[in-house]
Amino acid sequence: MTTGPHIPQERKLVTAIPGPKSQELIKRRSDAVSAALGMAIPVVVEKAGGGVIVDVDGNSIIDMGAGIAVVNVGNSADRVVKNVQEQVSAFTHTCFMIAPYMGYIEVCEALNRLTPGTHKKKSALFNSGAEAVENAVKIARNFTKRQAVVVFEHGYHGRTNLTMAMTAKNMPYKEGFGPFTPEVYRMPMAYPYRCDSCSGSCKQSVLETVLHKIEKEIGAHNVACIVIEPIMGEGGFIVPCEGFLPGLAKFCSENGILFVADEVQTGFARTGAMFASEHEGIVPDLITTAKGIAGGLPLAAVTGRADVMDAVHLSGLGGTYGGSPIACAAALGAIATIEEEKLVDRANVIGKIMTDALHEMKQKYPIIGDVRGRGAMQAIELVLPGTKEPNSAALASAIKYCQQKGVLILSAGTYGNVIRLLPPLVMPEHLLKEALEILDEALAQA
Numbered sequence: 021m022t023t024g025p026h027i028p029q030e031r032k033l034v035t036a037i038p039g040p041k042s043q044e045l046i047k048r049r050s051d052a053v054s055a056a057l058g059m060a061i062p063v064v065v066e067k068a069g070g071g072v073i074v075d076v077d078g079n080s081i082i083d084m085g086a087g088i089a090v091v092n093v094g095n096s097a098d099r100v101v102k103n104v105q106e107q108v109s110a111f112t113h114t115c116f117m118i119a120p121y122m123g124y125i126e127v128c129e130a131l132n133r134l135t136p137g138t139h140k141k142k143s144a145l146f147n148s149g150a151e152a153v154e155n156a157v158k159i160a161r162n163f164t165k166r167q168a169v170v171v172f173e174h175g176y177h178g179r180t181n182l183t184m185a186m187t188a189k190n191m192p193y194k195e196g197f198g199p200f201t202p203e204v205y206r207m208p209m210a211y212p213y214r215c216d217s218c219s220g221s222c223k224q225s226v227l228e229t230v231l232h233k234i235e236k237e238i239g240a241h242n243v244a245c246i247v248i249e250p251i252m253g254e255g256g257f258i259v260p261c262e263g264f265l266p267g268l269a270k271f272c273s274e275n276g277i278l279f280v281a282d283e284v285q286t287g288f289a290r291t292g293a294m295f296a297s298e299h300e301g302i303v304p305d306l307i308t309t310a311k312g313i314a315g316g317l318p319l320a321a322v323t324g325r326a327d328v329m330d331a332v333h334l335s336g337l338g339g340t341y342g343g344s345p346i347a348c349a350a351a352l353g354a355i356a357t358i359e360e361e362k363l364v365d366r367a368n369v370i371g372k373i374m375t376d377a378l379h380e381m382k383q384k385y386p387i388i389g390d391v392r393g394r395g396a397m398q399a400i401e402l403v404l405p406g407t408k409e410p411n412s413a414a415l416a417s418a419i420k421y422c423q424q425k426g427v428l429i430l431s432a433g434t435y436g437n438v439i440r441l442l443p444p445l446v447m448p449e450h451l452l453k454e455a456l457e458i459l460d461e462a463l464a465q466a
């Protein structure tokens with residue numbers, strides 16, 4: 021079985037963006053939906069699949085965001101649809117803590133098999149990335165009998181109270197939502213483009229500063245876990261200098277601290293490996309996953325060392341909906357798609373096409389300060405020419421231009437100046453190239 025998108029794989033504009041029907045429905049949105057929810061593109065979706073989103077006016081838009089790295093296997097992927105349909109008609113909910121079912125167990129088996137490391141692992145399932153991160157911290161605190169949680173500048177971990185505290189950026193995630201939970205300590209991040217001291221290798225400098233601060237300001241023996249995204253997602257696709265992650269992992273193992281990789285955005289083939297930790301041979305004690313896990317259904321997981329996962333007392337973990345049978349059926353479909361369609365390899369092919377095009381654009385346009393990422397998770401950081409001053413005006417103009425031409429592109433970054441590209445891994449090559457050509461035009465006029 022192949023994942024055949026059931027709608028034409030083309031960019032096609034039949035109205036301006038947004039068209040009249042979308043405009044009408046967006047008015048209803050404004051009337052009914054809290055004004056606190058953002059909207060990257062002002063169109064209402066009718067269907068989506070492969071590399072496109074089709075709106076209610078009939079415009080077919082190239083999707084370079086995959087719903088924020090969620091539909092890595094594409095929208096309504098065949099195996100996901102089939103599994104979900106079968107599951108919905110068999111049963112919809114029993115609550116795994118009341119009466120277990122096989123889908124949950126099979127997803128845990130798959131995660132234990134696919135995540136880095138050959139040691140004995142176990143998993144627990146939840147509903148969202150934030151919930152997975154919260155649970156990883158609960159497990160780490162319970163196992164270590166310590167309280168401090170170490171996180172990093174530019175990090176993003178979610179919108180619940182604990183994960184807001186762990187998230188670096190104030191606007192829009194934290195503004196006015198405090199007080200935040202204590203015992204969360206933020207450390208400097210190795211950010212090669214904006215780091216004067218380390219210039220690409222972090223054996224010294226930032227890593228040393230972080231370890232020194234942990235020793236002196238917290239006390240390593242008080243730290244339950246270090247939580248870090250192997251590539252910062254919302255923070256702007258920051259790939260830390262080589263050696264930074266292994267250095268942290270080594271410090272953790274020497275000090276009885278759990279190393280938690282938040283792979284909610286980087287997981288499931290996105291970066292050209294099943295998990296981004298693999299790029300530097302990291303074996304996390306715990307790993308959190310969500311976004312790409314289930315082809316769009318809400319599911320998240322904590323996977324890790326069996327001794328750690330088993331240390332929590334009976335009924336200490338759980339939740340009404342966590343690991344819903346429908347989401348688990350979807351996850352098994354998504355994971356089968358990733359493996360059978362070799363989407364890890366596809367992510368590398370897509371990544372190569374994107375980096376080639378982006379480096380070419382960098383030669384032409386001095387507003388591109390940096391090109392970075394791994395696999396199908398690539399970004400450009402926009403600056404004022406000749407400086408490293410963030411250029412958020414150019415970003416807004418480029419994104420708007422792309423939208424008007426029928427290409428959906430997402431922004432990111434602490435300074436709001438990063439264009440991030442994370443297409444579905446089933447994106448047809450002709451559409452990917454077309455989207456990159458339009459991005460090129462967008463940057464030319466920005």
Ligand SMILES: *Cc1c(COP(=O)(O)O)cnc(C)c1O
Pocket residue numbers: 147148149150151153176177178179249253254282283284285286310311
């Ligand atoms: C999106 C994200 C989260 C939060 O996931 P939700 O499902 O939105 O709660 C946590 N960590 C990372 C790295 C993310 O990208």
